[in-house]
Amino acid sequence: MQKSMIASRSYGVADFCKDRTDCLACECGSDSDSVAEVEMLSEDLERAKRIGSKARCDVLAEFKEKDMVRAIDGFVAGVPHEEFNNH
Secondary structure, eight states: OOOOOEEEOOTTHHHHOOBTTTBEEEOTTOHHHHHHHHHHHHHOHHHHHHHHHHHHHHHHHHOOHHHHHHHHHHHHHHSOOHHHHTO
C-alpha cells in the first residue's frame, strides 16, 4: 500500500520505525503533535510517498510473507472480539 504512517513515540515503536525515515513519530497523547504531522504530510506529498515507500521496503526486507501471516493471525486470535460475541 505504501501509505505513510504516524506513530506515537512509545515503547517498542523505535524498534521498528525510524522517525522521518519510514514513519513520522509524535508524542504520546499530544493531539497538536499528531495534527502537525498530518498537516506536514498533506502539504508535502513527495515526502509522504517517500516515507510510505521506505516503510514498505523495510517490511518486505524484514519479514517474510508467511511469517507475517502467522504473526497477524496470532495477534488477531489473541484480541477479544466482543462485538461478535454479542450477536
